[in-house]
Amino acid sequence: MVLEQFKVQETDLIRIREEDLRRTVAEIFKKMGLSTHDSDQGADVLVMADLRGVESHGVSNTLRSYVKDYENGSLNPATGYQLLRETPGTAVIDAERRLGIVVGAQAMALAIEKAAQVGVGVVTVRNSGHLGAVGYYTMMAAKKNMVGVCFGCSGMPTPSVVPTFASSPMFGTNPISIAAPARKEAPFLFDIATSAISGNKVRLAVRLQTPLLPGWVADQKGQPLAEETLVFDRNQFSLLPLGGTREHGSHKGYGLAMMTEILAAILSGSIPIMLDNLSGAKGHFAAYDISAFTDIEAFKDQMDQMLEHLRSAPPAEGHERVLYPGLLEHEEEGQRRINGIPLHREVIDWFDSITKELGIDPLRVLS
Amino acid sequence: MVLEQFKVQETDLIRIREEDLRRTVAEIFKKMGLSTHDSDQGADVLVMADLRGVESHGVSNTLRSYVKDYENGSLNPATGYQLLRETPGTAVIDAERRLGIVVGAQAMALAIEKAAQVGVGVVTVRNSGHLGAVGYYTMMAAKKNMVGVCFGCSGMPTPSVVPTFASSPMFGTNPISIAAPARKEAPFLFDIATSAISGNKVRLAVRLQTPLLPGWVADQKGQPLAEETLVFDRNQFSLLPLGGTREHGSHKGYGLAMMTEILAAILSGSIPIMLDNLSGAKGHFAAYDISAFTDIEAFKDQMDQMLEHLRSAPPAEGHERVLYPGLLEHEEEGQRRINGIPLHREVIDWFDSITKELGIDPLRVLS
Numbered sequence: 001m002v003l004e005q006f007k008v009q010e011t012d013l014i015r016i017r018e019e020d021l022r023r024t025v026a027e028i029f030k031k032m033g034l035s036t037h038d039s040d041q042g043a044d045v046l047v048m049a050d051l052r053g054v055e056s057h058g059v060s061n062t063l064r065s066y067v068k069d070y071e072n073g074s075l076n077p078a079t080g081y082q083l084l085r086e087t088p089g090t091a092v093i094d095a096e097r098r099l100g101i102v103v104g105a106q107a108m109a110l111a112i113e114k115a116a117q118v119g120v121g122v123v124t125v126r127n128s129g130h131l132g133a134v135g136y137y138t139m140m141a142a143k144k145n146m147v148g149v150c151f152g153c154s155g156m157p158t159p160s161v162v163p164t165f166a167s168s169p170m171f172g173t174n175p176i177s178i179a180a181p182a183r184k185e186a187p188f189l190f191d192i193a194t195s196a197i198s199g200n201k202v203r204l205a206v207r208l209q210t211p212l213l214p215g216w217v218a219d220q221k222g223q224p225l226a227e228e229t230l231v232f233d234r235n236q237f238s239l240l241p242l243g244g245t246r247e248h249g250s251h252k253g254y255g256l257a258m259m260t261e262i263l264a265a266i267l268s269g270s271i272p273i274m275l276d277n278l279s280g281a282k283g284h285f286a287a288y289d290i291s292a293f294t295d296i297e298a299f300k301d302q303m304d305q306m307l308e309h310l311r312s313a314p315p316a317e318g319h320e321r322v323l324y325p326g327l328l329e330h331e332e333e334g335q336r337r338i339n340g341i342p343l344h345r346e347v348i349d350w351f352d353s354i355t356k357e358l359g360i361d362p363l364r365v366l367s
Numbered sequence: 368m369v370l371e372q373f374k375v376q377e378t379d380l381i382r383i384r385e386e387d388l389r390r391t392v393a394e395i396f397k398k399m400g401l402s403t404h405d406s407d408q409g410a411d412v413l414v415m416a417d418l419r420g421v422e423s424h425g426v427s428n429t430l431r432s433y434v435k436d437y438e439n440g441s442l443n444p445a446t447g448y449q450l451l452r453e454t455p456g457t458a459v460i461d462a463e464r465r466l467g468i469v470v471g472a473q474a475m476a477l478a479i480e481k482a483a484q485v486g487v488g489v490v491t492v493r494n495s496g497h498l499g500a501v502g503y504y505t506m507m508a509a510k511k512n513m514v515g516v517c518f519g520c521s522g523m524p525t526p527s528v529v530p531t532f533a534s535s536p537m538f539g540t541n542p543i544s545i546a547a548p549a550r551k552e553a554p555f556l557f558d559i560a561t562s563a564i565s566g567n568k569v570r571l572a573v574r575l576q577t578p579l580l581p582g583w584v585a586d587q588k589g590q591p592l593a594e595e596t597l598v599f600d601r602n603q604f605s606l607l608p609l610g611g612t613r614e615h616g617s618h619k620g621y622g623l624a625m626m627t628e629i630l631a632a633i634l635s636g637s638i639p640i641m642l643d644n645l646s647g648a649k650g651h652f653a654a655y656d657i658s659a660f661t662d663i664e665a666f667k668d669q670m671d672q673m674l675e676h677l678r679s680a681p682p683a684e685g686h687e688r689v690l691y692p693g694l695l696e697h698e699e700e701g702q703r704r705i706n707g708i709p710l711h712r713e714v715i716d717w718f719d720s721i722t723k724e725l726g727i728d729p730l731r732v733l734s
Contacts, residue, residue, distance in 0.1 A: 085661070088486065118485045120456040120487055122487045165686040188629065196610075242616050248582050251692070262555065293491055294459065306625075322530055324625065
């Protein structure tokens with residue numbers, strides 16, 4: 001139950017045109033010392049998340065901490081990256097503490113280049129800043145008639161996800177994403193945390209005073225909450241892996257988190273967060289050139305048929321329709337390109353003060 | 368609660384030495400018309416599953432149906448396969464209705480060969496018979512100092528897993544596996560169905576009259592069972608995706624099932640089971656050459672440290688220890704190599720009759 005007074009009021013939301021948000025965010029990155037290209041790239045990753053309604057990874061939740069980390073020197077604004085190893089199909093990149101939303105896009109671009117040459121390309125990245133919404137990178141591949149796959153390891157210094165049967169957290173929310181192109185249907189874009197729920201959801205439940213469901217979190221001794229529980233402190237709880245409890249398959253979510261550690265952290269020559277919580281974010285970026293496997297048009301036909309079949313399938317009682325990954329976000333993107341991106345008044349206040357502080361034009365608002 | 372009379376009695380189990388089981392299974396395959404090499408390969412996949420305690424994919428549950436399908440002509444015993452496309456890093460194979468446990472191993476071997484050349488290799492397979500335990504293929508890569516990844520689409524003619532919000536099943540249990548080598552620790556071997564539970568678990572619950580938990584299955588209208596329920600007919604229920612209900616993340620399990628359809632079925636030029644339930648099994652076999660990414664010894668050190676860290680972590684109350692994927696199976700394999708593989712008396716009876724029918728030596732038993 002959401003208490004009325006905690007709901008975000010429509011009057012607290014202010015709409016911003018996509019291009020206005022993009023320009024101001026890029027200007028902020030430039031003031032942090034990034035090149036024009038890197039600034040535009042970083043802005044694109046954030047604005048795409050906001051366009052798609054993925055606010056947790058848009059400007060509201062992330063940009064402030066990026067600015068802080070550039071200002072305190074923990075993020076590196078210089079252009080480029082260090083190439084550690086390379087073969088025709090693979091590469092390993094040391095991001096040297098550059099922001100992940102800049103280096104990640106370069107890593108996927110390199111994977112796409114390699115896939116165009118040898119059918120498949122895989123680039124791993126270590127020692128990176130925040131990767132943002134990893135679905136951005138897999139969509140880069142989908143736009144080039146490839147299938148994109150990404151595994152990410154959180155660079156947060158505090159692990160949040162507790163392994164099955166363990167008493168304390170050892171993983172980040174380690175996301176997995178895959179994107180593939182269709183023709184008439186929305187592109188397939190799957191982008192999940194391997195935890196049962198996100199950390200944001202716990203914060204929201206605290207703020208809105210809605211109960212957490214069993215199977216979502218564990219207490220400080222690793223015991224999954226067995227009943228609906230009202231919580232008051234985000235830090236009292238660890239996230240459970242997808243599945244929740246062992247009976248419901250948490251060992252599968254736990255294994256997916258480890259899959260991500262192996263493919264992104266260890267395969268980039270880095271260290272899992274459970275062994276070194278200052279090792280930064282890591283990523284695994286893969287592109288599969290569809291034409292190496294089958295005809296591109298046949299691939300898109302099959303995708304359309306599968307997605308249309310799911311979208312038009314009779315729903316179970318109580319549900320309006322069957323969705324597929326990326327459909328709602330695609331619809332939201334269409335709306336927000338027309339009506340603007342809603343940001344909370346408090347976020348606009350932050351933009352006002354940071355643009356003033358940095359001496360750049362204020363963020364233009366629609367309403 | 369398991370009723371005493373339904374438990375498998377130790378007296379119903381007969382132990383077989385690994386090499387005896389391997390020899391008899393290979394002899395049966397030879398009588399089906401397979402080459403010596405293919406027969407040994409097929410026997411190895413099945414016996415490895417039994418050695419590791421993965422009975423659902425061992426000789427007891429599968430060999431009978433393989434024999435039936437060779438005898439009725441729906442499986443192709445001829446050696447080889449059809450190579451449809453090839454690049455330095457990729458290949459696509461038409462299995463031409465050969466058994467997946469034979470062609471799958473050849474597909475991973477080809478992926479390993481390609482990874483040794485260009486850092487990563489990906490081979491997709493379509494039109495195949497049953498793939499067996501897909502962890503077998505990923506372990507092939509791990510034994511060659513590579514990371515192995517496999518996605519499989521069930522070839523069963525009837526889908527068993529219902530998408531989130533849908534009313535009827537559209538996917539098989541679509542497994543995902545990854546294996547990676549360690550040095551002192553057991554190799555990491557993760558091999559899961561993307562459904563909340565396996566179909567076998569429902570059959571077992573029917574047989575043992577133990578209740579199904581909420582979040583495991585849906586009724587024939589797609590509604591997840593909301594309470595513990597005693598069931599009497601396996602066919603009355605569909606499996607839910609990993610996560611169970613939308614609140615607990617079933618859209619993630621559903622998306623993982625689609626990931627598998629895209630990477631294995633559509634990327635091999637084939638058709639998802641929801642659109643053609645006679646399109647056979649499909650597989651996606653990937654190998655990552657560790658030396659292309661980092662030093663092999665450093666990789667194994669990191670794996671050992673991560674696995675040891677998890678294995679020795681303080682468990683939550685009520686649990687003996689923290690496990691990692693592959694640990695229990697590795698320990699079981701050690702035991703069974705010494706003590707033999709336990710098979711149910713009824714399976715031994717089947718071996719007695721099939722070896723007699725085919726005119727080969729009877730299966731030698733230990734006790």
